[in-house]
Amino acid sequence: VGKKVAKLNINRNKFIINRKFKHTLFSFYHNILKRDKYEEQCKLLNESQYWSIEEIKSYQLEKLKSLLSYVYDNIKYYNNLFNITKFNPSELKSFEDFSNVEILNKEKISLNYEDLILKNILRKDYYSNSTSGSTGNNLKFLSDVNIIRTAMQQRCYNWMGVDFFDRKLSIWGAEWDVKNAKKLIKKVKGYYKGWKVLSGYNLSDTDIDSYYRLILAYKPKLLVSYPSILYEISKRFQKNKYHFSPDAIQIGGEKLFKNQRSFIEEIFETKIYDFYGARDMRMIAQECNKHEGLHIMSENIIVEVLDDNGNPVEEGEGDLVLTDLSNKIMPFIRYKIGDRAVITKKPCSCGRGLPLLKEIIGRSFEIIEFPNGNKVGGSFWTLLMRNEPNVKKFQIVQNLNNLITIKYVLENNHHNINKIKLIKNIHLYSGSKLNIRFLQSDEIPLAKSGKYNFVVKELA
Numbered sequence: 001v002g003k004k005v006a007k008l009n010i011n012r013n014k015f016i017i018n019r020k021f022k023h024t025l026f027s028f029y030h031n032i033l034k035r036d037k038y039e040e041q042c043k044l045l046n047e048s049q050y051w052s053i054e055e056i057k058s059y060q061l062e063k064l065k066s067l068l069s070y071v072y073d074n075i076k077y078y079n080n081l082f083n084i085t086k087f088n089p090s091e092l093k094s095f096e097d098f099s100n101v102e103i104l105n106k107e108k109i110s111l112n113y114e115d116l117i118l119k120n121i122l123r124k125d126y127y128s129n130s131t132s133g134s135t136g137n138n139l140k141f142l143s144d145v146n147i148i149r150t151a152m153q154q155r156c157y158n159w160m161g162v163d164f165f166d167r168k169l170s171i172w173g174a175e176w177d178v179k180n181a182k183k184l185i186k187k188v189k190g191y192y193k194g195w196k197v198l199s200g201y202n203l204s205d206t207d208i209d210s211y212y213r214l215i216l217a218y219k220p221k222l223l224v225s226y227p228s229i230l231y232e233i234s235k236r237f238q239k240n241k242y243h244f245s246p247d248a249i250q251i252g253g254e255k256l257f258k259n260q261r262s263f264i265e266e267i268f269e270t271k272i273y274d275f276y277g278a279r280d281m282r283m284i285a286q287e288c289n290k291h292e293g294l295h296i297m298s299e300n301i302i303v304e305v306l307d308d309n310g311n312p313v314e315e316g317e318g319d320l321v322l323t324d325l326s327n328k329i330m331p332f333i334r335y336k337i338g339d340r341a342v343i344t345k346k347p348c349s350c351g352r353g354l355p356l357l358k359e360i361i362g363r364s365f366e367i368i369e370f371p372n373g374n375k376v377g378g379s380f381w382t383l384l385m386r387n388e389p390n391v392k393k394f395q396i397v398q399n400l401n402n403l404i405t406i407k408y409v410l411e412n413n414h415h416n417i418n419k420i421k422l423i424k425n426i427h428l429y430s431g432s433k434l435n436i437r438f439l440q441s442d443e444i445p446l447a448k449s450g451k452y453n454f455v456v457k458e459l460a
């Protein structure tokens with residue numbers, strides 16, 4: 001036994017050295033090779049989180065001024081827009097002036113795709129991206145590569161008491177998304193940063209059992225997943241009296257319900273940190289260890305919550321309109337992302353000045369249950385349809401327990417969708433007893449509420 005304990009200690013020391021080494025290598029990479037001022041950025045973010053709301057606002061306004069001048073000079077769409085609406089970015093004095101800038105939405109992005117992109121961009125400065133978030137529009141766009149996002153991520157880990165290089169396990173996405181993570185370059189990066197990624201869909205009891213063994217062996221400090229997935233896993237853990245407790249759980253991708261939260265926290269004997277991000281806006285907000293709401297990452301994002309008439313809401317629910325302050329490749333300014341949230345003026349008791357979103361509402365999807373008992377949330381469908389580049393819009397209708405209809409609008413009518421592949425991918429999770437019908441149409445009507453529901457249940 002003594003030998004075994006000694007061996008364990010050696011392994012632990014090895015791991016700490018390993019982590020220190022990774023930190024050193026990381027610093028060397030950023031300070032000497034890239035010279036991207038990464039550590040300066042981290043230091044700034046550690047200080048700015050405790051600024052007063054006034055200090056944060058004046059910092060945002062400065063960044064905003066320079067962004068608006070930049071887009072006026074460099075991005076055709078904004079040059080035209082500001083000329084037409086006679087908006088002069090150099091005269092911007094307040095956020096009230098800023099509210100005169102026309103709101104951007106997914107439709108406008110699709111229509112003005114080329115004009116929204118900076119000319120002569122370098123391949124290393126961006127990557128192609130598409131939404132898999134809370135709407136059925138498959139929006140394509142370019143994302144910038146900017147060190148501030150890594151620094152923000154590092155700060156999120158700090159809030160959860162997790163080190164950047166600690167072992168992290170993500171149970172996330174569908175199988176075809178996880179396949180992506182298996183690509184060699186991602187594997188190397190993942191290994192370096194301590195990431196392991198597992199598929200979260202179609203988890204049978206045996207899958208969860210084998211995940212449990214893997215978790216026990218890997219001992220992740222941080223567990224990252226969707227609420228609905230982790231809820232199912234927790235039920236199996238409870239039934240089989242499985243026990244594992246990570247330092248923290250980070251939840252994202254869907255609305256986190258109170259009952260899910262308390263049950264998962266009870267089973268894993270740890271705290272959940274609710275995270276709100278989106279592919280088209282990346283990191284938006286996350287809880288700190290006081291869990292009184294999600295702190296907006298205000299140094300890099302302006303979050304507006306607007307009522308139905310477009311007026312700002314200071315306390316209460318409204319539509320989220322977001323401005324990323326550092327994206328210079330394809331800037332989205334006053335972008336209506338399609339989610340709703342509750343904002344509050346009440347500060348968090350942790351002392352951070354970063355304002356709070358009380359709740360994210362727009363992520364509540366309709367859950368569909370298949371004849372084999374498997375359940376999937378809205379992101380299942382957006383991840384699935386992301387591989388169909390010609391689909392402009394879609395809607396999933398569950399007509400009967402064993403029948404769904406996929407309504408879809410095509411980008412151009414000369415190309416169709418790969419129905420066989422879609423059926424195959426859905427059947428992986430639903431079992432073959434589910435009948436799938438396809439219906440191409442010219443438009444998908446909005447619901448009575450005026451909202452675009454992309455998952456609809458017609459079951460009694």
Ligand SMILES: [Zn+2]
Binds near residue numbers: 288292295351
């Ligand atoms: Zn806080």
